[in-house]
Amino acid sequence: MNDESQIGAIRADLRFAPILTPSLQISSIHAFIFPSRTFGAVSCQGGFVFSFFKFSVARSPLRSSAFLRLWLGLSISYVGDQFTTIALLWFVLQLTGSGVAISLVLLCFQLPGMLTGPLLGTMLDRWQPRLVMGIDNCTRALLIGALPVLSWLGILQLWHIYALALLAGALSPATGAGVRVILPHLVSEDELPRANALSSTSLQFASLLGPALAGIVVTQVGGAFALLIDAVSFLLMGLLVFSLPPIASHTLKEASLGKTKWLGGFDLIFRKKEILLLTSLSVIFFFSYGPLEAALPLYSERMLHAGAQGYGLLWTGFGVGALVGTLFTGFVAARVRPGMSQPLIAILWGGFLCPLMVVHSLPLALLCLALGACSWAPYMPIETALLQRLIPPAMRGQVFGARLALTTAAAPFGALIGGFLLQYLSPALVIGLSGIACVLAGVGGFLSPTMHSLGAKEEARPGE
Template sequence: MKAYVAVLRIADYRLLWTGLVINLLGDGATFTALAWITVERAGAGGLGVLGVCLTLPVIAGGAVIGPLLDRFSRRKLLIYDSVFRGLVVALIPLVSALGWLQMWQLYAVALLYGLLKIIPLAGTPAVIPELVPEGELQAAFGLEATAMGAANVAGPAIGALLITLIGSENVLLLDAVTYLAFAFLISRISAPLNRPPRVENSGSKRAAGWQPVFDMIVHDKFLLLLTLSFASFNISVGALLVALPWLAKFEFASGPGVLGLLLAVFAAAELVGSLVAGAWKTSERQMLRIGQLQIISGGLLLLLVAKNLPVILLGLLLTGILSAPMTVMGGVVRMTRTPIEMRGRAMTLMRSTMAGMLPVGAAIAGILLSGNHYTELVVVMTVLAAAPGFFTLLTFRNLPFRLGVSADADRRPATVEP
């Protein structure tokens, strides 16, 4: 815990992390409130439309917003986004109080939320290296992952409780306040968080747009393998999120209570794994550790073959605990390898690519489960989750990770002292 105490003593990081926790908890509560309003007014079909509105625009938003994170002040972007989305969310309780609420308004709010979500999703990790020393990056990213894990567990639960106490529309009003709180806390950070400096390389300019970012990721073994291996792992996670409701409904003949238990165990396990990983020291064997964890955590998905609730819960627990550190350690590698003037676009591209694999996994699961091929699905999930770990071990067995060495610095010709 000393590592966490040390990083939380940094006032700027403490402001960022506190705002992130408040904002993420509000997001979880808002999702529950929007879903409840939708199911009451439009049924299951409306829920499907809401889900598309919340998730699909994240990918489209990344294509537009990623470059903005490297062209404008990140402080201003985070503040303006938070204030704007807070006002948009507050419109729902307002029009509801006036008796004007219609489903298209809910969908429009969800679309705007999904479109702009990439700003904090990519912007927050992009500014962390400006707030903490290199030696404390792992603890900082561990706390960021912990905030996300806690929000996944507690946010929807808080939302459900508040719905019974104050009503769905008022939950959205509270979430609007969390957006404004986040904006206020970001405004109190003393670090400038300005537009990243333009860097001129000999003979070539650091061009705007996606091409230089794409070239950097493709030609850097660290960034390319992290992106592809995590994307493959996320296909399994997407399939898992479809397999768990299927198990609860058709294998265990249970209601939402068992599904909630399965999801809560997995989310809580990820939270524990993030906390543990953040306390570890960054090592030259960082990539080897990631590869080992991916092999073991992916392999543990085979426990889901047994259609037995305690065994499946054990598999989810172990997979969550061992897979979460991959995200924490990978965040340190990505921020170190990416030059500061490209971090916004790079994080947007990498996170959009990885998140974009979740629907692919869901589609695979839907096809296999429709034919009652559950065992085959578990095997596919296991292979996709674990196999990239072997490539990571082979690629980095003699290639250490070093703090402070970016992709550009690695490719720069070594100078010979006279």
């Protein structure tokens, strides 16, 4: 894989960070804020449509000033992250000319969170999440801001980047898990799917818009200024998070009485079969997805003969499909039980990958990937909303922190297996095997009686 493809792969990896994480196209805001209602209203008469429109707006999570501040902070921060990604990778490429060095930067951002996620999740349960998240973002503003300062002083070296990336990566689960912990305290339970989908859409839109803006900034005014923009975005996110209302004291008291532990989240995951089943499906699903990331650059070069440009177009198609898919999250959540929608999404994603075994046309491959991304997009918002209901409030931080450690590791390990398979199999076949594995993961979910019951009202109450 050449250096240009390495950069594209790293951008793709960052789109799937468990922050997960996840702004809106203005023309689609109305369909996204109240998607479960809009489609049913289209064919109705004018007076009913207007009254229903007002009802839907009233139920939008964005009408909560606290959630609006959080959403704005996330949107700004996600775009800022793209500036750091482009600027750092370009700097390392210019400094070393090594794809390995670029990959090490990515690992420095990802690996520490696997270890610190459970610990930071415990802190989110013991203390006010807004304080933990605010300190995290302000500290990362200092860490990222140190890079342009070192550059302007003429002393920035490669080890500085690795060290600061490790520290920033170690802190990132505080916000990744913290958003999931604090959302149920900002919006009503019925609004959780839409609130989580709004957060996810911010990430998808930033992944499309951010790299283009970052490339212009890096080209016109330099990478140091791009890094400074990300530092400012972290600072703004921190200030907005500090302004959020505090969580009720009795929730924190319950967490304190429960003697929160570093590994307490894993304990609950393995004790509560519904949470274990959802976590297992996600880990297997993300692991099965991993080989796609390793195979797609070679698929573009050898099978499509489209090179790096085609590879970039494939991920752009994925991003567009994912953005469109998030607009339907509320519609899917309102009409399909999570116990059915989650396995179905895995099957659909895998099903859209399988044709790539025989497709040698860039437009058709682009269509398959976009449709697959569109079907995948509701997965994380729906799962997060369900977990927010299933997990007792006093343990949300611990469980989400533990889950981040598991799910963050799944896709990279899958990509590692994919890289091994590529030594013996064609890229198209590796992608096909990835799709088949995702289909099997979904079928396994369908066969579970526990999965079928997920989403029933009595199952969705915390602590029951």
